Amino acid sequence: MEAIIETKQLSHIYSAGTPFERGALVDVDFTAYKGEYLGIIGHTGSGKSTLIQHLNGLLKPTSGQVLFQGQDIWSDPKLTRFTRFQVGLVFQYPEYQLFEETVYNDIAFGPKNMGLDEKEIDRRVREAAYFVGLRDDQLDKSPFELSGGQKRRVAIAGVIAMEPKVLILDEPTAGLDPVGVESILGNIRDYHQVHNATIILVSHSMEEVARTVDRLVVVNDGRIPFHGTPREVFQHGGELERMGLGVPQMTRVFHRLRNMGVDIDPSVYTIDQAKEAILRKLRSGKGAV
Amino acid sequence: MALKDITLGQYFPGNSLVHRLDPRTKLIAVVLYIVALFLAKYFVTYAIMFGVLALSIAISHVPLKSILRGLKPVLFIAIFTAVLNLFYTTGTHVLVHFWIFTITLEGVFQAFFMVVRIMMLISGTFLLTYTTSPILLTDGLESLLNPLKKIKVPVHELAMMMSIALRFIPTLIEETDKIMSAQRARGADFESGNLIQRAKALIPLLVPLFISAFRRADELAVAMECRCYHGGEGRTRLRQLRYRGIDYMTIAFFLVVTAAVFVLARFGL
Numbered sequence: 138m139e140a141i142i143e144t145k146q147l148s149h150i151y152s153a154g155t156p157f158e159r160g161a162l163v164d165v166d167f168t169a170y171k172g173e174y175l176g177i178i179g180h181t182g183s184g185k186s187t188l189i190q191h192l193n194g195l196l197k198p199t200s201g202q203v204l205f206q207g208q209d210i211w212s213d214p215k216l217t218r219f220t221r222f223q224v225g226l227v228f229q230y231p232e233y234q235l236f237e238e239t240v241y242n243d244i245a246f247g248p249k250n251m252g253l254d255e256k257e258i259d260r261r262v263r264e265a266a267y268f269v270g271l272r273d274d275q276l277d278k279s280p281f282e283l284s285g286g287q288k289r290r291v292a293i294a295g296v297i298a299m300e301p302k303v304l305i306l307d308e309p310t311a312g313l314d315p316v317g318v319e320s321i322l323g324n325i326r327d328y329h330q331v332h333n334a335t336i337i338l339v340s341h342s343m344e345e346v347a348r349t350v351d352r353l354v355v356v357n358d359g360r361i362p363f364h365g366t367p368r369e370v371f372q373h374g375g376e377l378e379r380m381g382l383g384v385p386q387m388t389r390v391f392h393r394l395r396n397m398g399v400d401i402d403p404s405v406y407t408i409d410q411a412k413e414a415i416l417r418k419l420r421s422g423k424g425a426v
Numbered sequence: 427m428a429l430k431d432i433t434l435g436q437y438f439p440g441n442s443l444v445h446r447l448d449p450r451t452k453l454i455a456v457v458l459y460i461v462a463l464f465l466a467k468y469f470v471t472y473a474i475m476f477g478v479l480a481l482s483i484a485i486s487h488v489p490l491k492s493i494l495r496g497l498k499p500v501l502f503i504a505i506f507t508a509v510l511n512l513f514y515t516t517g518t519h520v521l522v523h524f525w526i527f528t529i530t531l532e533g534v535f536q537a538f539f540m541v542v543r544i545m546m547l548i549s550g551t552f553l554l555t556y557t558t559s560p561i562l563l564t565d566g567l568e569s570l571l572n573p574l575k576k577i578k579v580p581v582h583e584l585a586m587m588m589s590i591a592l593r594f595i596p597t598l599i600e601e602t603d604k605i606m607s608a609q610r611a612r613g614a615d616f617e618s619g620n621l622i623q624r625a626k627a628l629i630p631l632l633v634p635l636f637i638s639a640f641r642r643a644d645e646l647a648v649a650m651e652c653r654c655y656h657g658g659e660g661r662t663r664l665r666q667l668r669y670r671g672i673d674y675m676t677i678a679f680f681l682v683v684t685a686a687v688f689v690l691a692r693f694g695l
Contacts, residue, residue, distance in 0.1 A: 190607065193611060195607050195610055195611060218613070221610070221611060221613060222613060225611070226611040228604065228607065228608045228611070231608065233604075233605065233634055233637075233638055234605055234608040234609060234630075234634050235634065236629065236630045236633035236634050246609075246612055246613075246614075246630065247612040247613055250612060250613030250614060250615070251613060281637070295612060296611070296612065299612070299613070
């Protein structure tokens with residue numbers, strides 16, 4: 138697979154040279170591949186927010202490199218700006234960044250900054266609004282008249298309208314009800330499939346990440362202790378729990394079963410997989426329960 | 427990130443003698459210190475004031491580095507005043523004279539003392555905010571201003587507003603940082619362009635900031651009412667302020683210093 142974003146020996150220290158100095162990232166080698174759906178998981182303060190802000194050039198590394206399509210994004214100011222548009226970043230609670238008079242104008246803010254012409258901006262705004270499920274008549278409303286969930290859709294559309302090759306979302310479902318969570322995750326998946334874009338989903342909820350991503354990167358204490366498919370990562374159940382992350386409920390049940398002496402595959406993380414595993418176990422005959 | 431590095435009279439937690447003084451004592455001491463500083467006239471009196479400041483800093487265990495860092499922003503004002511004093515002080519001992527400028531020995535001294543005075547003024551007040559948490563500071567202020575309630579000054583409300591304002595400075599700075607990053611991620615440019623372009627670029631920052639400030643104010647008001655807040659009338663305190671022996675000694679010390687400086691300055695020292 139071809140890498141789209143890479144970091145090489147990336148370190149970041151906040152407030153360097155003052156008594157408040159603290160390292161947020163330490164020699165991080167991170168890779169996101171073209172077209173993959175990647176999850177980044179870590180608890181609050183692990184450095185995951187610092188990491189993603191490096192990926193689109195909002196933060197400058199204290200040492201190390203950030204490569205976008207093989208080029209160091211800090212080698213040229215033009216390239217840094219270009220990367221910001223190519224790597225879209227949706228912050229946590231993005232609804233608090235809305236400022237325009239109408240929803241339409243707010244979504245158009247990014248494309249306008251890219252210097253696109255009116256026609257292209259219009260196309261992108263409407264397409265982005267469609268992706269997040271906003272109706273046409275909502276485009277002329279003030280964003281402040283909308284509900285919290287709708288505001289969040291507008292904010293996400295504002296980043297999607299830049300049509301980034303990589304879309305990074307920091308806890309996009311935080312504080313939403315279950316229906317809202319499902320629909321936002323669906324919107325993101327649609328964008329992923331239609332544009333063949335790379336998606337990086339940041340979360341602290343194992344359940345959510347496990348259901349959606351192809352590959353998982355765990356961030357802890359400014360380092361990446363392990364990464365791989367959810368199945369591979371969940372095999373480190375004990376270590377994850379010590380990091381305060383925990384594993385999905387299903388995985389926990391199966392780990393427990395195994396500890397009780399049942400010879401069963403502990404790397405399942407969805408109900409379907411659990412069903413499969415149990416059926417397989419039962420069919421294979423007399424389990425040693 | 428640069429925004430976070432601003433030291434705006436930051437509190438430096440500690441357990442030194444200065445930290446443990448009653449906030450009212452420290453407020454009174456700082457006022458006396460400032461008065462004495464303005465009474466000081468010449469080397470002897472300034473030396474006394476410098477000694478008092480140095481002693482206070484030493485006892486407080488606040489690192490000298492952080493005090494000096496706080497002085498940096500006022501350096502410009504200090505130098506500006508010094509230059510003005512240097513050229514505009516008239517005197518008899520002319521040192522240099524060219525075109526319309528005259529530098530006198532008196533001017534040099536005046537400029538030097540002015541810089542020293544400003545620096546010591548700032549360091550002294552910084553020491554107060556470094557060693558006193560904002561909450562204690564407003565508690566102390568409220569208690570000192572209490573007599574003004576007799577003439578219908580809303581002392582408690584003012585103190586409450588002040589502590590809320592102080593409490594929200596770091597929150598707002600953090601919020602500004604966050605919104606700035608979010609808008610930069612959408613290609614906003616805060617750094618380049620002429621003055622008008624830069625002012626315009628602030629709209630995407632200021633609108634969300636104001637909205638969130640109002641939202642926070644609203645939420646805070648509701649939360650306070652839920653806990654039955656209804657102004658200062660009959661409100662009791664968790665932390666009772668109480669003067670101890672050391673407080674009386676500190677105030678006495680500062681009174682003596684101020685009186686001494688007053689007398690010595692009379693003799694032109």
